[in-house]
Amino acid sequence: MNKLLLGTAFCLAAMSTGTFAQDAVTACLITKTDTNPFFVKMKEGAEAKAKELGVNLKSYAGKIDGDHETQVAAIETCIADGAKGILITASDTSAIVQSVQKARDAGLLVIALDTPLNPIDAADATFATDNFLAGELIGKWAAGKLGAEAENAKIAMLDLAVSQPSVDVLRDQGFLTGFGIDVADPNKWGDETDPRIVGHDVTAGNEEGGRKAMENLLAKDPSINVVYTINEPSAAGAYQALKSIGRENDVTIVSIDGGCPGVANVKDGVIGATSQQYPLQMAALGVEAIKQWADDGTKPTPTEGKDFFDTGVKLVTDEPVDGVESIDTTEGADLCWG
Secondary structure (H helix, E strand, O other), X not given: OOHHHHHOOOEEEEEXXXXXXXXXXXXXXXXXXXXXXXXXXXXXXXXXXXXXXXXXXXXXXXXXXXXHHHHHHHHHHHHHOOOOEEEEOOOOOOOOHHHHHHHHHOOOEEEEEOOOOOOHHHOOEEEEOOHHHHHHHHHHHHHHHHHHHHHHOOEEEEEOOOOOOHHHHHHHHHHHHHHOOOOOOOOOOOOOOOOOEEEEEEOOOOXXXXXXXXHHHHHHOOOOOEEEEOXXXXXXXXXXXXXXXXXXXXXXXXXXXXXXXXXXXXXXXXXXXEEEOOHHHHHHHHHHHHHHHHHXXXXXXXXXXXXXXXXXXXXXXXXXXXXXXXXXXHHHHHHOEO
């Protein structure tokens, strides 16, 4: 085993429960972290489907969002273990491509979950939320809520990482498009010239990162009145920063995830609206696809008109606006995860 595999801590490499025959199909799930409720639910969905189909599932996770090296090491392990396929939410969607290609060359089916690789066809398939649409929905909602005042908005953009993984770019650019802002190059964030954008900062997708990013942008312009957040943990952090200066009631926060804590925050007024995605379904479908590939060599096909398999998204808010389809927090709580 090479030095990388020995030296890297595989966060929670774990076989799912149950006894498997020696020739059972092995599948790997590699997530960004094991703490974000989104990935916890993803693992749940994969484990349940693996148990149902008699698949031997091994799960790996990075220590933090952005831990690319652990994901590379996990791919190496999956290849060495003779896995038939890998499900991965990549921390670095470009840098991981070489390792993914190595796995595909070894005969493994590689499916990106939630976060498309860059380029998207670097994986055999992608099962994901339409992340651009998820961003567009909260952008349209925010613009609708502000009405005529949308022209005078002061917007803070709380993104994920400086490496700008595809999910980060798609959500950001979707929000701006929905709000009615020219995104310049749609393949990256931060090059927009609209004066309504106060600035972008990164959060690492967690509460502490959201708080710090919000503080940084408030220092730049304390009149911010709209906050886009990459996910609900970062939205919770942004809210705490606003609350510390007494502005929690006059700033509109929007987000993406649809986890149960996030839906509860929508109900409580912490978040104005969130786009809900369905990680359990993503992972379950992924395990099914690997089993199918192992059985007869069939690869999954994308949703018609898209270059990925769309697992769905719904806007959750208790303040609906005209022209933006949504569900309320009661229905959102029935569908949430985490």
